[in-house]
Amino acid sequence: MWTGWWLWPLVAVCTADQFRDNAVRLMQSTPVIDGHNDLPWQLLKNFNNQLQDPRANLTSLNSTHTNIPKLKAGFVGAQFWSAYTPCDTQNKDSVKRTLEQIDVIQRMCQLYPETFLCVTDSAGIQQAFQEGKVASLVGVEGGHSIDSSLGVLRALYHLGMRYLTLTHSCNTPWADNWLVDTGEDEAQSQGLSSFGQSVVKEMNRLGVIIDLAHVSVATMEAALQLSKAPVIFSHSSAYSLCHHRRNVPDHVLQLVKQTGSLVMVNFYNDYVSCKAEANLSQVADHLDYIKKVAGAGAVGFGGDYDGVSRLPSGLEDVSKYPDLVAELLRRQWTEEEVRGALAENLLRVFKAVEQASDHKQAPGEEPIPLGQLEASCRTKYGYSGTPSLHLQPGALLASLVTLLLSLCLL
Numbered sequence: 001m002w003t004g005w006w007l008w009p010l011v012a013v014c015t016a017d018q019f020r021d022n023a024v025r026l027m028q029s030t031p032v033i034d035g036h037n038d039l040p041w042q043l044l045k046n047f048n049n050q051l052q053d054p055r056a057n058l059t060s061l062n063s064t065h066t067n068i069p070k071l072k073a074g075f076v077g078a079q080f081w082s083a084y085t086p087c088d089t090q091n092k093d094s095v096k097r098t099l100e101q102i103d104v105i106q107r108m109c110q111l112y113p114e115t116f117l118c119v120t121d122s123a124g125i126q127q128a129f130q131e132g133k134v135a136s137l138v139g140v141e142g143g144h145s146i147d148s149s150l151g152v153l154r155a156l157y158h159l160g161m162r163y164l165t166l167t168h169s170c171n172t173p174w175a176d177n178w179l180v181d182t183g184e185d186e187a188q189s190q191g192l193s194s195f196g197q198s199v200v201k202e203m204n205r206l207g208v209i210i211d212l213a214h215v216s217v218a219t220m221e222a223a224l225q226l227s228k229a230p231v232i233f234s235h236s237s238a239y240s241l242c243h244h245r246r247n248v249p250d251h252v253l254q255l256v257k258q259t260g261s262l263v264m265v266n267f268y269n270d271y272v273s274c275k276a277e278a279n280l281s282q283v284a285d286h287l288d289y290i291k292k293v294a295g296a297g298a299v300g301f302g303g304d305y306d307g308v309s310r311l312p313s314g315l316e317d318v319s320k321y322p323d324l325v326a327e328l329l330r331r332q333w334t335e336e337e338v339r340g341a342l343a344e345n346l347l348r349v350f351k352a353v354e355q356a357s358d359h360k361q362a363p364g365e366e367p368i369p370l371g372q373l374e375a376s377c378r379t380k381y382g383y384s385g386t387p388s389l390h391l392q393p394g395a396l397l398a399s400l401v402t403l404l405l406s407l408c409l410l
Contacts, residue, residue, distance in 0.1 A: 023325035023338075024075070030339045031077025031129060032321050033346045035264030035300055036139065036213070036235035038082045038307030039066045040101050040108075049104045051111050058112060065305035065317040068115050071134055073319035077343065078125045078135035080163060080234060081105045082307065083145070087170035090144035095152055098145040102138050102159050109136055120160050122350040125343075139211065139234060142168030143175055148195065148368040150202050162350075163209035163234060166199070166219060173368060174199060176216040181245040191218035195368040197226055202364040204228045207357030209350065212236075213266075213302070217249060224255040229356035230349045231259070235266040235302035238289045241282075242274040250293055257294040262349050264302030265290065269310040280314030284327045287341065296337040300345050 042064050043049055047056040061067045071079075083101035085094050109118035117133040119125055128135030138160045146152040146164070153164070167177035171188050174196035179185040189196055200223055203210055210231040212220050223231060233256075239247035248256070248263055256263060265286045269278040272286065290299050305311075305318050314323055328338055 019326040019329045020322060022329055023322045026335060026338055027075035027322060027325060027342065030342045030344070031075045032301055032325075033078040033080075033125065033135075033343045034076055034305075034318070035080050035232060035302030035346070036082055036141075036266075036307070037066055037079050037303065037305050037318070038084060039064060039305070040081050040104050041084050042066075042306045043104055044101065049100060049107075051104065051107055058108070058115075065311070068112065070317050070319040071115070074317075074321040076134055076318055076321065077129050078119075078137065078346075080137045080139040081108075082141045083138050083161070084141040084168070084307075085145060087142065087144060087168055090170060090172070091147075094142075094144050095147050098140060098156070099159070102140075102156070102161070105136060105138055106160070118160065120162060122347050122354060125347065125350070129343075137162050139163040139165070141165045141211075142170075142214070143172040143199070144168065144170065146199070148173050150198065150364050150366070153199065153202055153208075154206065154363060157206045157208055161208060163211045163232065164203060165211040165213055165215075165234065166196075166223065167215050169214060172196075176219050178214055178216055178245045180216040180218070187216070187218070189219075191216065191222035192226070193368075195366065197222075198364050198366045200226050204353075204356055205358055205361050205364070207354050207359075209353050214246065217252065220248070220252050221255065224252070224259055224261065227259070229353040230261040232261065232300070232346070232349060233263045233302070235268075235304040235307075236263060237266045237271045237286045238263075238293075240293075241286055241289055242271055244271050244274055246271050248290075253290065253294040253298070256298050260349070260352065261298065262300050262345055263290050263294065263298055264300035264346070267303045267305070267311055267315050268308040269312060272312055276310060278310075278312040280312055280320075280324055280327060283312055283315060283324060284331060287328060288331065291333075291337070296333075296340055297345050297348070299337075299341045301341065 047053045059068045083098055085097040089097055106118055109116040115134055116136045117128040119135045125135040140156060140161045143166045166175045169177055169179055171177050171185055174189055174193040176187050176189050180187045204227060210223055210227055211234045212223055212231055213234045213236045233248055237247045239249040267283055272278040272282050287299055
């Protein structure tokens with residue numbers, strides 16, 4: 001009896017090692033595609049996007065959740081890098097600052113070509129897998145980055161944007177954000193305005209993934225019902241396990257299931273446990289729950305690394321993904337289900353978005369009504385009158401140049 005008693009801890013350790021070994025084996029052939037990483041924001045905040053600064057060297061940078069050694073240890077094979085600019089840039093210089101963040105993502109690929117491969121389609125992700133590189137894609141976080149312009153939306157697409165988060169933590173003149181559901185913001189569009197619907201349709205036409213992280217429930221419902229292609233939540237978790245309005249409620253998870261869409265689970269403690277502290281097992285609970293309600297094909301990873309201040313114990317940086325996969329295997333997820341969560345679910349959604357696109361169709365031309373822009377400016381800044389009277393100097397100059405060019409072409 002005594003001998004059997006002391007063997008149990010050894011058996012437990014060996015079993016744990018077996019799950020970890022199996023996780024590594026799976027990830028060597030199917031690396032993780034992560035839906036959201038804010039490293040570009042850290043590069044701006046800490047180094048003003050100066051990648052040649054020795055302190056910003058991604059092979060040795062240790063002050064962030066993400067660097068090249070950590071990405072390799074975590075078997076990260078594809079990453080949607082966030083091109084993020086804060087809500088206070090709305091109606092000001094959001095487009096310029098978004099362009100600068102797209103630029104720094106592209107320069108990462110240029111400076112570290114042995115590690116990063118900038119890609120713009122699902123085939124590019126698979127090519128990066130084959131080459132052992134991190135497929136690097138642009139996700140623009142916040143609809144304010146298009147400045148209520150379908151032309152800007154198209155321009156960002158041509159620069160590599162492959163998902164757009166319809167709002168960040170602020171309303172746009174055409175879509176409501178999650179703070180509407182807390183009562184901290186007033187609903188302006190009751191989900192999506194008529195122009196917001198045009199944005200969704202133009203994203204479908206272009207082949208840009210619709211991202212519903214950060215939006216209100218009404219916006220979730222409207223976009224899921226309107227979109228011709230599956231959508232994603234690039235970094236959200238399950239509302240039933242943590243009653244935070246950034247998470248996805250059950251009835252929306254049902255819509256996710258019906259549309260073949262995807263929830264990429266966020267690791268931020270506040271969205272995992274609704275407390276300051278959380279752990280890896282609780283993140284696995286969210287993955288389990290979404291699989292149960294929406295199906296195994298609806299689950300992905302969207303860690304939100306370098307965009308959050310608190311992370312669960314056991315998931316402190318991007319190197320920890322194998323430990324989370326090992327936990328899923330311990331919970332009797334099949335290898336097929338794990339491969340889906342790692343990469344195949346996102347690839348399926350991306351391919352469906354590509355197949356639904358139609359570049360032969362005429363681009364959308366519906367402008368946002370001036371009244372909606374005026375209302376947005378009044379709500380945010382107390383402006384009155386037409387928005388054109390309140391343009392920043394750079395935006396005013398750009399408008400004048402556009403007007404002169406239009407006159408010259410007449």
